[in-house]
Amino acid sequence: MNKRLIVKSILWAFASVGLVVAWARFSMGLGATTALTDDTPWGLWIAFDVMGGVALAAGGFVIAAAVYIFHLEKYSPILRPAVLTAFLGYTAVVIGLLFDLGLPWRIWHATIFWQHHSVLFEVAWCVMLYLTVLALEFAPVALEHPYLQWPILQRIHKLLKWLTVPLVITGIMLSTLHQSSLGSLFLIMPYRLHALWYTPIIPALFFVSAVGLGLMMVTLEAFASSWLFHHKIKTDLLAGLAKAASIVLxxxxxxxxxxxxxxxKLGYLFEGSWQSALFLFEISISALIPAVLLSFSKIRHRLDALFACSLMVVFGMVLNRLNVGIIAIEKSPGNVYFPTWMEISISLAIVSGAALVYIFCAENFRLFTDEKEEKKSIEKRQFEQPVFDAPSKVWLGDSLVQNISVFSIIVVSVISITAAMLPSKAISGYERDPVPVRKAVGWETIKIDGNRTGEFVLFNHKEHEQRLEKIHGEREGCLACHHASIPQDGPTGCYECHSDMHLSSNIFDHEFHQKALQGNQSCTQCHAEGQSKSRESSIACTECHQSMFQKIDTGKADYYIARSYMNAMHDLCIPCHQEQSQILGDENIPKCAFCHVHPPQTNEDRMQKKNVDAFPFSIQNGEN
Amino acid sequence: MKGILTDITKCVGCGKCVDGCTAANDLPPGSVKQYQTRDGLSGERFTSVLHVDKNGQNRFVRKQCRHCLEPACASACIVGALHTTETGAVVYEEGKCIGCRYCMMACPFGIPRYEWAEAIPYVRKCSLCYERIKQGGAPACVEACPEKATIFGERDELLAIAKDRIDKHPDQYIGKVFGEKEIGGTSVMYISDIPLDFLAWKPDLGDNPLPQYTWAALNKVPGVALGMAAAMTGIYWIIERRMKLQEEQEESNA
Structure with a gap:
């Protein structure tokens, strides 16, 4: 197996994990799949996929500017990969955004509902337009493919080539705007973003850092594609990029x-807080160390140093976006955001998908426009073995995706493993916290959480039983609270029957009391005389209403759910049956078929108690 | 411009405002604890009563949307789903929202909440009972208050009442109407004998409306766009011309 196949297999695996999680995300919602809360409404998908993704794709406009505007022809060999990366990067950004938006099918709303005071509105328009520009910039490369030589397409091809420079200038303009505006997003939250990152010129910082990051990302990409496609790295070219990057940094x-x-704000740097440490770490690896190292010509021409520096900048600048978007954002005390594995897997899947498309393009289009390299690859292709169908000996032609069977196996197995790993809330949606169920007690006054506030009220079970049996009949009376046919039934709140018990009951109605006690003369009946009339100066409710309060141990209610009808009935019958079985020596007494018709013919039969009317024996009490 | 004035010294913490709000907005009863931050607000609760300890005495502070005069959430909203109305209420149009949650990030008081549990979620927050006040009514929370601790009216009149109370009992209040000037003023205001810094992300919000911070950058966008395009065209043209001249020279030399 060659290494490209291994890399592609890994990418397919990551992408397949994403497919499963995507299903959970779109069918069950954000709460079921992410760690996002009201406290941290923006998480990994915004900070990494959108903010990081846009910054990582900055290489496209930087290299295009160098080649077409500044006429630095030296960099033309890396222009096509840079533009493709930008195009895939922005596509990935949009896909990431689709995951993050609560209502992704309305992503187009910004085109008709205009709100030009919103930074996000500007970013949305720029990204939309720039994605179009990138598609048009890359289209000529695709249109060179022998499959796409139709006359109409070739006319478009010519037109696009003629439009290259205007397109590049538009691209640079749009990039400048939205790269900086992604920083402007945070201008409105001076109270949430930490002072070390918040500044009125954050848009300028975002733009400049994106240029530096773009240059280093292109370098890193050159390393990756030389490793994957066996190109020779042009040290000279990369050293030029590194010099520019050093200046920008x-x-x-x-x-x-x-x-x-x-x-x-320099004082914040030496505060000793985790924020200052994080800031120093970020600034060192994203800019300080690489800038210093790359300013030496000797280091610039060493491949290992170049690789290390580009890796540092890429990691450091992405960390910067994560800091601004998540980590340095103020949260309420004790609240921490850490993405779930599902959020991380979606980010990985999107990146993997983009990488797969990149490899596909590299394999099928003229991405690397170096003539020497091309000759070599043509020679190589000449000696490749053609593929034949074994029994019919028919030439299968070039397959669009090679090694499709390997990838299919990977996709199918990874999908099934991931599906098995999904947490229950990602499959069945939001669930209430599981609460212990107390055993039914059919006669006493019990404490139930009738208003679902976590505070109990006294509930007279016997009284309810009798009243409901009178109204609805014996079985239906029980079923009013103990549901028979709703699995995982929610609590039966008191208010469902008593509409006046909708609300928690510890309300003191001052006006009502005032009226009942003849107006203003009666203040001193409750409030102590001569003190301000507050809650503290008044007497307790019990001093007038003794009957309202029973002497019971106070505490929190420990269960929420009325037992199901089946469990409630079984609790009543089975203990006694077990007891009688031992006394009478008949092991059949506690068995199901002792009471129930078997096999049940209709749904009614299921509940039918066949022995109830004709007890064949007299009940014996164990104690006698 | 309508508004609400809440007097912290009068509130007894009964929570009837919360119940009134729950009933008027048709919210589910009881409390849903998941996804709920510690201030009691959630996608299913638009107001809550916070208990604050003041030297062993209880104080109750009602938290709700402040209905800023220049709301950060509305300026942040990409599609204008959140907007101010003629009554001063900041309301939310479900039909426009795309679910980006920028409003939740932008709000200095952390008011807008999200329906995280839903597959089709919306932003939820107090609307100052816009439908009710448009027809001349008062918000449900105000109607429910038995102590008249939270009152509704024209913002100017409420400000006058607040200042009057502070003037009459300067020993009972901090000499400041919370919400009069902060971030350009809010329609929901408080007078109190305890500092109310904890209602916002940071104490001392300053008097500048938050949308100004964004606008300072956003109004430069056309200039930057044109400047960048012009600069790039210029550079392209100059270098192109120079190279042509150089070529011509080389040709003539040859």
Missing amino acids: YIYLAIRFVDLAVHS
């Missing part, structure tokens, strides 16, 4: 520290 550092100094 220095500018970034300067803006950041001058900004901190101007807003007299």
